Amino acid sequence: MINLLEVAKHSSADSCWVVLHGRVYDVTDFLNDHPGGSAAIMALAGKDATEVYDPIHPPGLLEQYLKPEAYLGVLSKTAGQPVDCQLPSACKSPDVSLSSLLNLAEIEQVAKSKLSSKGWAYYSSATDDNITKMNNHLIYQSILLRPRVFIDCRECNLSTEFLGLKIGLPIYISPAAMARLAHPVGEAGIAAACRRFQAMQIISHNASMTPQQIVANSQPGQVFGWQLYCLKDVQQSERRIAEINSIDSVKFICLTLDAPFPGKREIEERQKMEEMRAAGVHGAPQVWGTDASLTWEKTLQWLRRHTSLPVILKGIQTYEDAALAAKYPQVRGIVLSNHGGRALDTVSTPVHVLLEMRWYCPEVFDKLDIIVDGGIMRGTDVVKALALGAKAVGIGRAALYGLAAGGQEGVERTLQILADETATAMRLLGVRRVDQLSLQHINTRGIESQIFDSDTVIRGSSSSSETCSKAKF
Template identity: 50%
Template structure:
């Protein structure tokens, strides 16, 4: 294998001849450009440079070898000819400046909390502590992607604050010696905690443990993990060595080229620990995540930017360079044409696994989904963590809307309602369970846990939440999750914000759907 000087690599940074350096090896990726899932421009921005730091956190091991022919490996880079890398901005000060630019605070609102700076995951007492610790450790790119949400972040913020409007109703003279927070999902899967890890992409941006680290943490707590379609490790790597009793779901973003999704479904079927398919519907197109787009442009930190970055050749190229966030690149190839009429029959032809629909945000869609049992066995009320349509309702609002307009959804045999978004406390989880949710998902919390301390950070997140759930259940006088119910909560403060119907109190579309079905 020949040794190649850096000056030679720099000569190949165009669509007609594109070389990149990966793990000290030089690869010719010219032929691969048209088929790259993230688009051609992303690679061209890295052309003629060392792309390892951009490539490694977001590509599973083995991707190079499976995507490129052996002859694409040209040789080893002559390290002596490499320029001295410029420091990439990382850490708390960069993130603090990014927040100040858009007026976003990172604390809980309590002065003492904002002053508290935990140094280890063991010192973290709540999820805000975890996020603070991770914020100081994460790279600018990772923080921007994890923190970002749609437009002005109203929905992201409201996801959490809505829970504060719900009051708990503790009971006294109840023996609370024993507390069992376990649940059963999809009729047969026993989990030790009532929360699960929602599909969260690009975990290795935050820590090398990645999604596999989340899986190992989930195993220790008997929790479910839904593997992201855009995970930074392969499904096989994530479930490797999982205990026999551990279960996973797999998130599906249907691709415009359906054959790609069909091939992936066939691959997932070979993993017995994956028990259902989570079809994600709340982001058929990417939301406008300004933190991500502003801070995470591909190749922005390279010491020698590619020709594309330096001299965009068109208005279209300049626009793509300016908005090259991680989130937007993940949606390349995602199909925007899914419908009730076409998509579920297509899925039925390619998988017999139960389907969980993620992204339900109205009672009408919840009602429609409940009529598709037994193929659809659950829905996840979700607004994509506030990352899609800003000012969309928090999931807890949608749950209350279902209770008001079509409560039969919560009692449909063989059909469950889960939710995610904005969970910061065990009391948030307990409130959702009391209102009829079967399980509650966390997404950013797992990613920030990784950023704070790898697998150990995720374990600390789960330890905190489990402890808070058990405390809340005991103080409510409920020894088992099944004992939680509407009597445990007061939702009057939220009721005024719940959708009443097209004319503010008359017939809803849900009523018309019910009459037709």
């Protein structure tokens, strides 16, 4: 048995002990390898870190990263109370009736009042001046809708297909990390909400629960994907892929390409600096474990050797890369995404990329299933993206805000609002089914001047090249 005073003695740069779930660990050798930087651990050195650790990390992660000898023993229960290092409660504000929240902006405000400062900083932050994050939503307001009349629209069917899989909504949950910062039910709560709507969920590579926990109560036909970050530690990536291959509920792998290096997210950085300062430690550079050396041929061949699951590529931001993706048989779909504005600021929005594709390589829409994420706040946003050719739209922050506002029920309320708004927009457009939405229902002239205008040659990794002809619609 180890008492807390003994643990506290080992809180220096030369020796770092922490307590997790009543067990004492020596994490000194792991300091330089921690993805969040050594300062994040040093702030908890000599303390009970359970309340900080749990919302961020899935079970079993310690055993994966620490050597067996790092476990030192059990904390003595007679050693007094542990040092208070808990995160602020996620339920400080008075309860609000979820039914009284009428739009996603109102859900976000309730979430902000309930989230810890750490949670809000992580979820809300974007890169540099937040221009891309803002434009992801504002771009939809520049597209006008064109309703058709004298159409019987008493019935409205929101179901659709992705990769040949039937889903109940053209709205899916984008991969977003650390859901238990919002609510203890975490990603499993999001999955339960999706179950009610038969909505698709892409599980984050950095989820705060294991994939098995997330899909444990899924119903037959419920569709999950899994986000893959290719890590510098290739063997670790291969182990994760093998684990995913064994989970029947996971139907595809979503390879993320838009964040080979972290963006400068100042809200999050400032919050971390305040945490470090309060703990009396100096910050250290974050360790970024993602492999930045990925290439079309090398990476897709490697992935093909390790999984037979369909692959979709997340983070396509130009028509050239969309056209290249269509050349690889293993690639079944793409996600037009700029990482929610969290990677490179002032890049094109997914709407811009959809329009580029319409102009330069419309044939890709027949070869790949295309989905988009970023900036969706209204049902009118949903129908505009679908009219441009997307199969479905993803929500990331909105799902986390719903989770913070009311757990599983909060996510259900988020999906219900978007589903109702989408159905209303479809009816008013004279559309009864998702696949009936088309270019005739939108006017994009207000943003066409922003579309990349060039006869750029698409150059692949091979010696051959292809030029997509411009074909305005």
